[in-house]
Amino acid sequence: MSKKFSITFLLIFLIVHALHAAPLKTLSLNFTRELTENNTTEHTAGALNYHVKTARVVVEVTEPLKQIMVVEDNILEIYYPVEQQAFRFISQRRVPLPFVESIIQSTQAEYGLTTIGFSLDKHEIANNVLYFYWTPPEKAKDKLGTVILGMRDDRLVSTEVKNPKGGTIARSQYLNHRKVGINLIPMTVTSSTYGLKSEILQHERIVYSNPQVNAETPNPILNFTIPESVKVKVVKW
């Protein structure tokens, strides 16, 4: 059974709920990402800009190369200002918003799990962390197992997604929360995905900085469009 499919399944429902419930209007953050997979680590740095109402995300990558990625609804555009190249992927369905899901979810009470049919099974306290065990709805039980949320001082500090057999599919930690507006945003997010033998398949560490929520003058890059002079390779997905 696909682990990423299960996570995507959960995330899609969560983000839909989160988008409606979040008091955010715009969000801008700088980020650095370290992605370790197959004994190699990739470093990426840039800025994330998110407009809630239009569900538009513009990611401006500065390292290892210059790249601007725009995600809105079912369209993904990637622009390379140095190479003067661009792609436009037109998908049949909504394109997942990079980074945004994990940030938005962490600001939501209960992760919106009740709304999507999860039921609270039990809770326990260990090492000053209050753990909530959520059981998925019947229709998702063949893909997902228990979801465990860890809360400390009213902030989400960890999530763990299990498969129906009880094995861990993914585990995330939310650290260094900072109050930005009325939201507590974790400035460091680490996530690991696990294989069938509990081996780590992928480890990701994202560090955010310079957060700006509901800025009076939103970053103009949120309205970025690919220059007309650039030939765009259109890919029907």
Next chain:
Amino acid sequence: MKIKFKNPFKIFALFIAVLMFSMPFVSLCQQGLHVEAMVAAERDAETDTSQLLWIGGTFVLAAVGGCLLGSVGLLGAYIYDPPVPSHRLLGKSPEYVMFYTQAYKEKVENVQLRSSLLGCLGGTVVAVIRWTPYYSQN
């Protein structure tokens, strides 16, 4: 040692030589990138595609309605594409994006078709075993 190129022909010859020798290296780099993107795309496509779901779904369809319903599953496998994995394209070069997305899409279709074909065959066998005694009696 200081080399002076006063003759334009020598400069031109040097330029051509550099160009000739650098071409294979550029090509080699491109091939390396192509292989890297393809390997990553195929691995991700395998992980992202729920093979059990495709086998199970088509199996049930074929077991209930034989080849006719089973082919609906096959058609679904051919048509359905998962979302574009945008997060995997962050910080990647245009060449990598091109190679990766092409390989990813092909592999997903391949895995889905293979899985649903397996399910369809299995389901059809079940349907044949189930219905043969009924038809032979009538």
